[in-house]
Amino acid sequence: MPRPHGLSINSAPSDKSEDSEPLIENDEVPPVCCSARLNLAFLMFLGFTVVYGLRVNLSVAMVAMVNNTDSKPAQNHSVIYACPLPPGSENSSDTFQQPDGVPQYPWDSETQGWLLGAFFFGYLCTQIPGGYLSGHYGGTIFMGLGVLGTAVLTLLTPLAAQMGSYWLFALRALEGFGEGVTFPAMMSMWARWAPPLERSRLMTLSGSGGNFGAFVSLPLTGFICQTLGWPAVFYFCGGAGCLWAVFWFIFVYDDPRTHRRISKEERDYIIKSIGSQGTGHGWSVPLLPMLLSAPLWAIIVTQMCSNWSYYTLLTSLPTYMNNIMHFDLKSNGFLSALPYLGAWLCSTLSGVVADSLIERKVFSVTTVRKLFTLSGLLPAAALLVAVSYAGCSHILTITCLTLSSTIGGITASGVFINQIDIAPRYAGFLLGITNTFGTIPGIVAPIATGYFTEDHTLAGWRKVFWVAAGINVGGALIYAMLGSGKIQPWANTEEERDEAERDRSRSITT
Known part of the structure; x- marks a missing residue:
């Protein structure tokens, strides 16, 4: 079936047929530099930097908030460490000293696992509603309020911790509830803003703010905890989120058609490139x-599998660095952040390479998506296995985790x-669905880690x-079999379906 006219202008290569020549030549494409779409990507990047700072700050702060890794040690027994302590620290306490007046709490590893997973209980509740509403109304208001609401709640974290672990659990769940709309809102906005041949680079640039946020937040949290005390972490992160929201609501618009500062050339280019799929x-x-769509289920299952390892490291790596590797809090934060520096750089670069392969028609969209998914999941799984056998080697452990x-x-x-x-018009709603399932590992993984590592041993x-690693490999295999980059028939607009029917009738008559 010929590609619908709504997507024929400078559109991405189809898996169904060879590409016709784009109607917009390369020299007619408005430059990305200083464009409205790049400004949007940059503000989204900063937004997700803040979002992940708000999400992971508890992972490092937990080390300072807890006055002992095991609140009920066995009496008359010496503590047995999985790895030897650094020289000179054999007689030191596991407790990180905080400034005078800063409280610490006797939470065991199981309680810590529940607190670290609490965010995701709320996070999964608003994914689908957020995607649905942002696909209908536009994503600006939902992403802005999602970050702002989470930031305001973060400011209340020290108070909630003081009131008890149940209150802190409830607060973190509420933060997740507010933040759950952010990624579906982003996807809904790019459905209206990202030309097909620029999707990979614009979306990976904006989404890579998550990895950059983790990279910045983890060492900064460790530094603040040791110098100012752990409550200051939540005040700084919450304030940053409130400041970002001011710039977001001033400079961002839902649609290029309504943007007040976009050039006519860029507006026409975006609208013509996306066609009728760029509407609510x-x-x-x-x-x-959707429920019967195999490509959608491939995304759901693969994201769940990939997120298991991601959330395991995101929430539990600082604990591993502390309990097993025995890094001090500042080193803990910095070394826990190194993997996210690499992920940020690699994800941003991958977007440029993916767009280039699609634009030059080296591979179809389906092949590019499968190639990049398998290339990311399989080697990452092998390196996680290597970490499990790195033992107490600091250098080998950090190298494998970072790679x-x-x-x-x-x-x-x-x-x-x-x-x-597979469905540009419904992209925000679909991301809400896939992220809802993809958030389940965020709840289960830290709890499972808490149970596995109850004795703080290398075996655990x-x-x-x-x-x-095993879950990663399973996700890669499922996506290789069922993944697709084609627009699904149920995602076409009435205009596109009518055009396709006319094309089919013309082909029959000829």
Whole structure:
């Protein structure tokens, strides 16, 4: 079937047929530099930097908030460490000293696991509603309020911790509830803003703010905890989120058609490139065809599998660095952040390479998405297995963890933006669905880690890394079999379906 006219202008290569010549030549494409779409990507990048700072700050701060890794040690027994303590620290306490007046709490590893997973209980509740509403109304208001609401709640974290672990659990769940709309809102906005041949680079640039946020937040949190006390972490992060929201609401618009500062050339280019798919989906969505869509289920399952290892490291790596590797809090934060520096750089670069392969027609969209997904998941899984056998070697452990997350960043141009390929108009809603399932590992993984590592042994952590690696491989295989980059028939607009029917009738008559 010929490609619908709505997507024929400078559109991405189809898996169904050879590409016709684009109607917009390269020299007619407005430059990306200083463009409205690049400004949007940069503000989204900063937004997700803040979002992940708000999300991971508890992972490092937990080390300072807890006055002992095991609140009920066995009496009359010496503590047995999985790895030897650094020279001169054999007689030191596991407790990190905080400035006078800063409280610490006797939470055991199981309680810590529940607190670290609490965010995701709320996070999964607003993914689908956020995607649906942002696809109908536009994503600006939902992303802005999502970050702002989470930032305001973060300011209350010290108070909630003082009131008790149940209150802190509830607060973190509320933060997740507010933040859950952010990624679906981003996807809905790019459905209206990203020309098909620029999707990978624009979306990976904006989404890579998550990895950059983790990279910045982890060492900064460790530094603040030791110098100012752990409550200051939440005040700084919450204030940053409130400041970002001011710039977001001033400079961002839902649609290039309504943007006040966009050039006419760029506006026309975006609208013509995206065609009728760059409009809202209205109130009705084809739920049954979505439910029966194998490519959508491939995204769901693969994102769940990939997120298991990602969330395991995101929430539990600082604990591993502390309990097993025995790094001090500042080193803990910096070394826990290194994997996210690599993932940030790799994901951003992968977007440029993916767009180049599609634009030059080296591979179809489907092949590019599968290639980048497999290249990210399989080597990352092998390196996680290597971590489990690195033992107490600091250098080998840090190297394998950093390389695993760095290579895993390649999937940013694969399965993690595949929703906009198979159904651009419904991309925000689909991301809400896939992220809802993809958030389940965020709840289960830190809790499972808490159970596996209850005795703080290398054998327990070996189970953690083996399970994450095995799940990664399973996701890669499923996506290789069922993944697709084609626009699904149920995602076409009435205009595109009518045009396709006319083309079919003309071909029959000729």
